[in-house]
Amino acid sequence: MSVVTPRVWLVRAGRHGERVSWALDNQVAGGGFSEVDDLTGATTREAVADLVRAGFPDATTNLIANYTGQLWALRERIAVGDIVVLPMTTSGQIAMGKVVGDYRHLPDPDPERRHVRPVQWLRTDVPRTAIKQDMLYTLGAFLTICEVSRNDGAWRMSRVLELGHDPGARPALGASAPVAPDVPQAGDVEADASPAVDVERYARDRITSTVIEHYAGHKLEHLVAAVLRAEGFSCTVTKASGDGGVDVFAGRGPLGLDSPRVVVQVKSDANPVGADVVQKLQGALSGHGADQALLVAWGGINGHARALLINQHFRIRVWDADDLIDAVCRNYLRLPDELRAELPLKQVWVLVEEDVP
Incomplete structure (x- = not known):
């Protein structure tokens, strides 16, 4: 039946x-x-x-x-x-x-x-x-x-x-x-x-889909590093395996040794990441003597992970897909030419639709 x-x-x-x-x-x-x-x-x-x-x-x-x-x-x-x-x-x-x-x-x-x-x-x-x-x-x-x-x-x-x-x-x-x-x-x-x-949401979703198609897995780490470089950091992307829980090291200054020194973990999974990922990042934050940590979780984080971060507001920041796309758009003109060729974007003006109840 x-x-x-x-x-x-x-x-x-x-x-x-x-x-x-x-x-x-x-x-x-x-x-x-x-x-x-x-x-x-x-x-x-x-x-x-x-x-x-x-x-x-x-x-x-x-x-x-x-x-x-x-x-x-x-x-x-x-x-x-x-x-x-x-x-x-x-x-x-x-x-x-x-x-x-x-x-x-x-x-x-x-x-x-x-x-x-x-x-x-x-x-x-x-x-x-x-x-x-x-x-x-x-x-x-x-x-x-x-x-x-x-x-x-x-x-x-x-x-x-x-x-x-x-x-x-x-x-x-x-x-x-x-x-x-x-x-x-x-x-x-x-x-x-x-x-x-909602044209704005539709356009954002199209960009999001294109980004994950081109930058899934290890390539997403390089996109994150490019965004952080555009924001003034000196970055080192670690090897694809054996990274010890850190995908990108970012710091200020010509050698990337000045504060704030940031360890970055990048997860390209579509599903929310859990508490184990947050705990691993917390260990990397202490183990590497970093000032702050950034978790780029493409699918966001679940409730258990969020609970672990309640008291970490000034030490650990989380970017989901929307946050990363915001950062890409914010820094787009400062991104490398080859990246902009892979991800061609332009800004447009549209009429705001009438609100509904």
Whole structure:
């Protein structure tokens, strides 16, 4: 007997992730749409639309339909057992969980924290680097609430929840790979159908994918060293094996012997690194008489590693993929010509999209 894949929903926590901590701490997904009253009694789509019109009396027909589609999904289409994906803009990671209850309207003093679905958050540290580019594009939709289905999205994100990484779309879909029944109604909003995409996030993800394609493994150490040289350090990259937990030695001065003297560990894995890596770096920091340490963890760090670093703020810094890309962009014009030829970038100006609830 085949297993039905649950639906997957992208549910944001504010345009800039301002409700992420609240959502995770309170085991809920949703919020926003503060102008709209309680949807508990709105048992039809048209009833939801009436509440949206009352909350946005001057809105266009298209905007009313857009907001109605999102709130109707939160109120009715999302089912218990479905998977929720929450991008965390502050950390660059993604949280995932399962819906465990029906729609609720919370009596929270903050009107942005009322329209919710109860969720059991199961992963809160999935790195964006563990998800393939086409799926990241879908997750870059500007909508607050939308379904993820294109490119085998439901099955793939189910696998991310289970395994921690995106296996990509299956070669062929048929009777052997059923998905949950999906009978779209007029005006239903899906991420796949939305032309509004976070262009900045999409561009960042494209750069990130290109960097790891060209600089995986030992080559990433040389990229990190090039960035640090651009920031005024003299660097030595150690051999690929037997490095004793240090991939790059960096220091000031012509010989790289002046403070701050930094030991650097570089991990190009897509998954978060653990406490063992942090402990090894702490040992290298003391053993080499360095002032500071830098851990470049492409997939970020897990909770155990983060706990070890609580009291190390002025001694150990962590760069994840986003931090390294920031450093590359910040120093791009000072990087070697051959590196810029391998990674051709240019700065562009784009119109800021209108914020959504």
